[in-house]
Amino acid sequence: MRLELPVIPLRNTVILPHITTAVDVGRAKSKRAVEEATGADRLLFLVAQRDPEVDDPTADDLFTWGVMAVVKQAMRLPDGTLQVMVEAKNRVELLDYVAGPYLRARGEVHTEAPIEDSSTARVLADELKDAFERYVSGHKSLRLDRYQIDALKATSDPAVLADTITYHATWTVAEKQDVLETSNLEERLKKVLSMLLRDLERFDMDKRVAARVKEQMDQNQREYYLREQMKAIQKELGGEDGAGDLESLREKIEQAGMPEAVKSKALKELDRLERMQQGSPEATVARTYLDWLVEVPWNKADNEVLDIGHTRAILDEDHYGLKDVKERILEYLAVRQMTQGLEVRNKAPILVLVGPPGVGKTSLGRSIARSMNRKFHRISLGGVRDEAEIRGHRRTYIGALPGKIIQAMKQVGVINPVILLDEIDKMSADWRGDPASAMLEVLDPEQNNTFTDHYLDVPYDLSKVFFITTANTLQTIPRPLLDRMEVIEIPGYTNLEKARIARGYLWPKQVxxxxxxxxxxxxDAAINRVVDEYTREAGVRNLERELGKIARKATKNYLENKWEGLKTVDAPDVPNYLGVPKFRPDRAEKVAQVGTAQGLAWTPVGGSLLTIEAAVVPGSGKVNLTGSLGDVMKESAQAALTYLRAHASEWGLPEDFHTKYDLHVHVPEGATPKDGPSAGITIATAIASAITRRPARMDIAMTGEITIRGKVLPIGGVKEKLLAAHQAGIHKIILPKENQPHLQDIPEEVLKGLEVTLVEDVSEVLKIMLAAEPVPAPTPTPPADRPQPGAGA
Incomplete structure (x- = not known):
């Protein structure tokens, strides 16, 4: 009999004839099929999917055999799913599918052949009943109540029995589909019986394995008992055995000075270790854990030197400059020295030294430890992205270790070392956790006395550790972490400081x-030339390399052609050792010029001169800004132009200069990006000079931010900028009045050679910078007459 009915695809299940069950229908096409079936004769086909992951199956995604079922009831659940109660009737072989909004197919419906009383099917059915009862009792997860088992045993129809057992068995979809597609009853009974017997054999094998495991466990208990007896006998005889090692470990625990809670946990773990089989993985984990508890310092401390005079001498011996850093260290040690022996003791500070590479942040930590007679340890945090590297791994597997902090404490062996957390700004976070958040517990003085490493799993006191952190920038340090630190910025060394560092520290080391x-x-002249023409950095690493190159090349020359006495390398000799100069030092143009002004800029490697040019040409009022300028610098130019337009009559500017002339402002060295507000008054001076044709003085350098009202606002980097002017031969400076306190940071020998004028308004700047009389514009030279073609000379 052939029928055309809707099709419902099934995931991970095969429904066989004679089964009544509920089917959850969630796909839109399947819901439509159910609605069509309930609106007609309530018949449909149920077919299993070959791949359950396919969301919109086609004919190729379904098996070719299924069942015809009757929809008994359909109920819509709150989530929109249809729960359909179906009763499977007959096997169906699907022939072809009909196009439509849902799956619909034509199929050949197969009916069961009548069973003869003498058929072997009766015998197979009896064996099936017995095997399935043993299958249910031996299965670990299959749960059928006694009523269902009795109902199966009472079933007289072998076809119903085979299909029902197949439906309840925990077989794969492919195995159940194979039973469904077997139309011959005897063959079907044999397949079902074969799979039941296969599973029963596997159940028996599992029981035998479990029995062997239990027997092995009993053997281990017996061996443990015998080992304990052997320990007791050898102890009576005075011999040495493995127990001596554990007893030695017990003595170490008693003498380690652990807090009582930690000691109690260690002894409990040792008792567990004694009951384990030596050499087992679990015993290895337990022994390693106890070794860490014993080797980590709990009460041993260095006898620190609390003498600020001695500390000052050590810091000055190792580092030139760094006044703020040294003062902060001395302040901390002074308080500790005054409170020594009192109950009130201040908590260790957490300093963060921020500055570019090569300025001595890491070596400063080593000098601090030496001056205090404390042990020093450096932890590099660059690239750390796993929280376990800070807090440690949990003891859930062999190979777990404590974090970097506890490892460092074990290495130094004391509870009061100086620990340098290098490159704390280079930490990052991913799916393994956020190590920066873990550092909060390490660095916060209010909670690091109970720091808990995941591996040790006991509180550990870090409050006596002197933590110093370093960073190149504060931008990437999380705000909650930065809040627990005291920031000390090291902006970099000036050329004068570099020369002194080279003379006092770097050159003696390289020689x-x-x-x-x-x-x-x-x-000194040679060192100054190396600083000016061969290095351009904030620190001194490259300077040290260049000096090392001079020393190495001189060593080679000495071995090839030895000389007597002392050979001196002077400034003219430097190119013979280092080659062509890499940089051009700033040299000021001191001749007054129209449309040009001398500014001062700050860079990561120090201050520099910033010449700004402006030109006015006939046009329509366009403003062109060139020289790789940033948005802030462009806005400064716009503010300067607006100010000049608002005060055109005051400075004798043409009333219509902004409509009849084009303005071009250019900053040389266009390949170098430039930004910042401090060039405001310099740009205003250059524009005013270009428009009025009044020359601007080039023997004066200036820096300051401008507003459209003409106010001059303070800027940063005063020290670096004034040193750059001094080195370039400029001795007159214009500076915002609010920057006057920053003049205290300028070296006295430099400040003596500078004439600093403090201003509050742009009008003050222009009165100083612009000449009284304008210079006439140059007259274009007419082109020379050219002879006409063919004319004689």
Whole structure:
């Protein structure tokens, strides 16, 4: 019999004839099929999917055999799913599918052949009943109540029995589909019986394995008992055995000075270890854990030196400059020295030294530890993205370890070291956690006395550790972490400071490493040339490399052609050692010019001169800004132009200059990006000079932010900018009045050679900078007459 009915695809299940069950229908097409069936004769086809992951199956995604079922009831659940109660009737072989808004197919419906009384099917059915009863009792997860089992045993129809057992068995979809597609009853009974017997054999094998495991466990208990007896016997005889190692570990726990709670946990873990089989993985984990508890310091501390005079001498010996950092360290040690022996003791500070590479942040931490007679340890945090590297791994597997903090404490062996957390701004976060958040517990003085490492799993006191952190920038440090730190900025060294560092620290080191002590010397002029023409950095690393290159090349020359006495390297000799100069030092143009002004800029490697040019040409009022300028610098130019337009009559500017002339402002070295507000008064001076044709003085350098009202606002980097002017030969400076306190940071020998004028308004700047009389514009030279083609000379 052939029928055309709606089709419902089934995921991960095969429904066989004679089964009544509920089917959840969630797909739109399937819901439509159910609605069509309930609106007609309530018949439909149920077919299993080959791949349950396919959301919109087609004919190729379905098996070719299914069942014809009758919809008994359909109920819509709150989530929109239809719960359909179906009764499977007959096997169906699907022939072809009919196009439509839902799956619909034509199929050949197969009916069961009548069973003869003498058929072997009766015998197979009896064996099936017995095997399935043993299958249910031996299965670990299949749960059928006694009523269902008795109902199956009472079933007289072998076809119903085979299909029902197949439906309840925990077989794969492919195995159940194979039973469904077997139309011959005897073959079907044999397949079902074969799979039941296969599973029963597997159940028996599992029981045998479990029995062997239990027997092995009993054997381990017996071995443990015998080992304990052997320990007791050997102890009576005075011999040494493995128990001596554990007893030694117990003594170490008693003598480690642990807090009582930690000691109690360690002894409990040791008792567990004694009951384990030595050499087992669990025993290895327990022994490693106890070794860490014993080796981490709990009460051992260095005898620190609390003498600020001694500390000042050490810091000055190792580092030039860094006044703020040294003062903060000395303040901390002064308080500790005054409160020594009192109950009130201040908490260790958490300093963050911020500055570009090569300024001595890491070496400063080492000097602090030496001056205080404390042990020093450096932890690099660059690239750390796993929280377990800070807090440690949990003891859930072999190979777990504590975090970097506890590892450092084990290495130094004392509870009061100086720990330098290097490059704290380079930490990042991913799916393994946020190490920056874990550092909160490490660095917060209010909670690091109970720091808990995941591996140790006991509180550990970090309050006596002197933490110092370093960073290149504060932008990438999380705000809650930065809030627990005291920020000390090291902006970089000036050229004068670099030269002194090279003379007092770097050159003696390089000469000694090259083996040229007493044979080679370098003049101050040569060092200054190396600083000015061969390095351009905030720190001194590259400077040290260049000096090392001079020493190495001199060593080679000495071995090839030895000389007597001391050889001196002077400024003219530097190119012979280092090659062509890499940088051009700033040299000021001191001749007054129209449309040009001398500014001062701050860079990560120090201050520099910033020449700004402006030109006015006939046009329509366009403003062109060039020189790789940032948005802030462009806005400063717009503010300067607006101010000049608002005060055109005051400075003798043409009334219509902004409509009849084009203005071009350019900052040389266009390949270098430039930004910041401090060029405001310089741009205003250059524009005013270009428009009025009044020359601007080039022997004066200036810096300051401008507003459209003409106010001059304070700027940063005063020290670096004034040193750059001094080195470039400029001795007159215009500075915002509010920057006057910053003049205290300028070295006295530099400040003596500078004439600093403090201003509050742009009008003050222009009165100083612009000449009294304008210079006439140059007259274009007419082109020379050219002879006409063919004319004689």
């Amino acid at each position: 000694k490493e090259a083996g040229m002590e007493g044979k080679l010397e370098v003049t």
